[in-house]
Amino acid sequence: MKTFPKATHEMAELIRNNLDFCREWSRERLLGWVQWFVNNERCYAVAKGGKLVGVTLARYVDNEEDCHTHYLDTKGPLCYIEVTVCSHPSALRAMYRMIWNHLGENSERVAWMRHKYGNRITMVDMTTAKRRLMRN
Numbered sequence: 369m370k371t372f373p374k375a376t377h378e379m380a381e382l383i384r385n386n387l388d389f390c391r392e393w394s395r396e397r398l399l400g401w402v403q404w405f406v407n408n409e410r411c412y413a414v415a416k417g418g419k420l421v422g423v424t425l426a427r428y429v430d431n432e433e434d435c436h437t438h439y440l441d442t443k444g445p446l447c448y449i450e451v452t453v454c455s456h457p458s459a460l461r462a463m464y465r466m467i468w469n470h471l472g473e474n475s476e477r478v479a480w481m482r483h484k485y486g487n488r489i490t491m492v493d494m495t496t497a498k499r500r501l502m503r504n
Contacts, residue, residue, distance in 0.1 A: 372399045376406055378420045379413060386453040389483060404439055405450070412466045414459040422459030424467060425451040428475065432489050435479055447475035447494070468498055 372380075380402045384390045390398055405411040405425040414422035429435055430444035447467070454460045479491040492500075 370396070370400070372403055373406075375413070376403050379406075379411065379423045382420055382423050382455070383425075383451055383453055386455070387451065387483075401438070408441060410441065412463045412470075414454075414456070414462045416456050416459070421456035422454040422463050423451065424449060424463045426467060432479065432491060435481065435489050445474075445476040446491070447478045449478065449480040452480070464498075468494075 376399055380395070380398045383402065384398060393401070402411070402425070405427070408427070410425060410427050412424040412426070413420060426447055426449050427441040428443045429437075429440060429446050429448050430442050431446065434440050434442065434444070434446070435448045449467075452460070452463065454463070475494050477491050477493050478497045479489050482488045482490055
């Protein structure tokens with residue numbers, strides 16, 4: 369059995385506790401998936417009082433179809449947000465700031481999947497996303 373860093377375990381646990389589709393995965397699969405984002409510097413995490421309260425996993429792809437292919441990162445113009453989970457109100461804003469500072473400067477658009485709407489992909493240009501998601 370492969371071992372993973374403590375941070376990977378913490379992120380995987382937060383994701384599993386908040387996303388139904390991840391509960392169906394084996395622990396090993398979930399840990400490996402999260403570790404892929406860590407290894408590729410595509411994970412963003414926020415802690416409050418020493419406790420992990422938010423995680424975002426993202427990757428760059430070329431088009432909407434690429435969003436459906438796990439582990440694909442082409443460094444393309446579309447920032448696909450694979451997962452965002454938060455258990456603290458300010459965590460989401462903090463993660464979005466990190467994304468704008470690291471991924472947003474090289475992306476034209478941002479996309480995410482709406483699991484509760486039949487896995488529909490929603491895409492907006494990065495400027496619109498920033499204005500909507502970062503408003504005071």
